Amino acid sequence: MLLRLHHAAATALLLLAANPGASARVWAAPAGAADTASASPVAAPSGGPTTATADAAPPWSPPDPDSLPDTPFGRTVRYGRDLITRTVTLIGPDAKDPAMRYTGNGLTCQSCHLQAGTQQFGLPLAGIWGLFPQYVGRENEVRTLEERINGCMERSMNGHALPLGGPEMKAMLTYIRYVSAPETVGQALVGRVVPALPLPDRAADPIRGRKIYGEMCAACHGADGQGQRLDAADAAQQGKRYQFPPLWGPESYNDGAGMARTITAARFAHANMPFGTTWQSPALSDSDAFDVMAFVNDQPRPHKGLLENDFPDRSKKPVDAAYPPFVGPFTPEQHRYGPWQPIVDWMKAHQGTAPLSD
C-alpha cells in the first residue's frame, strides 16, 4: 500500500512539477457511446454511466485553448479555462475586487474537475455542452448549464451564484462548448462524471477509513485534512491557494455538495485518487474508497442552509444524501454509511425509482 502511494505521489508530483496547472489533452471514449440512461432517475444526470468498463476506448482529444488565436473567441475560451483552474484569484476569496469574490473557499473548479475538466471520469466538463438543459432532481426541474454551474458555486465552492449574463459565466460556457467540440450533441461521452462502483453489502466503516486516510491520503491532503497551502508568491503565480486542496474544514466543500455524498465521493476517489491514478488502474479497492470517503465526509465542513428544500420530489432524493428529510423506514446513519442496496430496493418497490446520485 505504501509503495503504491509513493509511486502515485511521485507520479503526481512529477506531473505537477513538469506542468503546473497541466492539462492532459487526450482521453478516451468508446465510439458512439451514449449515456442512454441519462433520462432515468437512476443515472440522471450524474449517476455516472453504469456500464463503464475499460473496453475498447479510441482516443478522444479535447482541443487545446492555447492553440486559438488572440481573438475575442480565443481570449474568452482561455478566460473560461482560467476560471476553472485559477478560481480563487479570479472569482474567489483572493480576487482583488471584493465584488468579484463569488466563491467562498480555497478550492478551484479543477480541484474536482480534474485537468481543467478534460479528464475522463475525473468529473469532466468536456463533453457536457449538448446535454443541457436537463432534468436535475435536486431542484426537480429542468436546469440550464448556467444553473448547474451555479449549483457547484453555491455548494462545492461554498459561495454565491455568478450572474447569468456576466463575462465570467459566458467565458465558462464558451470554454465548455469549446472542449466539448468532438461530442455528438445530446450524447454523453463515456467518461462523463465518475464511473459507477458496486454498492458494498456492509455499511462503510469510517474507523477503517481513518487508517486508509493516514496511509494513502494524508501525505498530500495533510493529517488534519487541511491540504497544503502554497506560499504567497506561488499562490499568486498559480492563481490558487493550495498545492493539495483541503478535504474538510472551512476551506473545503459544504455539506450540500455532491462530494459530500459518500457514493459520489467514493466513485471519484476510486477513479482518481491518490492524484495521478486513472480509472483504468485504481489504487484503492472498492471498499477502501467507500470507507475513506465515509471518514472524510464525517469531518466538519461548512453548512449549507435550507438543505431540507433539496429534492422536493422525495422519490428523486439520492439514497446517500445524509441530510433530512429521508424517504422510507431507514435511519439517518444508513443513508450516510449504507448499506444502500436495501434503500435502493425499497425505493424501487415503493416509488418506482432508485436514485443513486443526482
Ligand code: HEC
Ligand atoms: C468539491 C468538488 C467540486 C468542485 C470544487 C466543483 N465541482 Fe462541479 N461537480 C462536482 C460533482 C461531484 C459533480 C457531479 C454531480 C453531483 O452528483 O452533484 C459536479 C458537477 C458539475 C457539473 C455538471 C457535470 C455533468 O456531467 O453534468 C458542472 C457543469 C460543474 N460541476 C461545474 C463546476 C464549476 C464551474 C466549478 C467551479 C466554479 C465546480 N463545478 C466546482 C464536484 C465539484
Ligand code: HEC
Ligand atoms: C499525490 C498527492 C495526493 C494524494 C496522495 C491524494 N490526493 Fe486527493 N487530490 C490531490 C490533488 C492535487 C487534488 C486536486 C487536483 C488539482 O487541483 O488539480 C486532489 C483532489 C481531491 C479531492 C477533491 C477536492 C477536495 O479538496 O475535496 C478529493 C475528495 C480527494 N482528493 C480525495 C483524496 C483521497 C480520499 C485520497 C487518499 C485515498 C487522496 N485524495 C490522495 C492530490 C492527492
